[in-house]
Amino acid sequence: MRFVMAVLLGTASFLSPLSALAGSNDVEATIRSLNADQLTMTLDDGKTYVLPQEFNFEGLESGVKVIVFFTEVDGKRIVDDLQVVGE
Known part of the structure; x- marks a missing residue:
């Protein structure tokens, strides 16, 4: 029983970083505008992104x-x- 629990916990701890990436997305685009006051950036995909403080x-x-x-x-x-992205 201890062996089974150890394997399950080991597997869960190995896969847990992958679950954090599952909700993450990425996009490659060109910056259209930046707003340092509102901490936003608009890309040429037409979407606005919120930047960290x-x-x-x-x-x-x-x-x-x-x-x-x-x-x-x-x-x-x-x-x-x-x-x-380097040119």
Whole structure:
């Protein structure tokens, strides 16, 4: 019985990080506009993304191509991570 429980717990702990990624999405697009006051970014896909409070806008401007990793919460696209795509 202990062996079965150990295997189940081991499997659950191994797969738990994957469940966090299951709700995450990503998009590759070009920045259309940034609003540092409202912490939002609009991409050329026409969607607006909400940026975290501690977001660093350095090096980002309209026309920069990015990959945005986000989670949709209550209809809002919340940015989890962002990567600039090299040309």
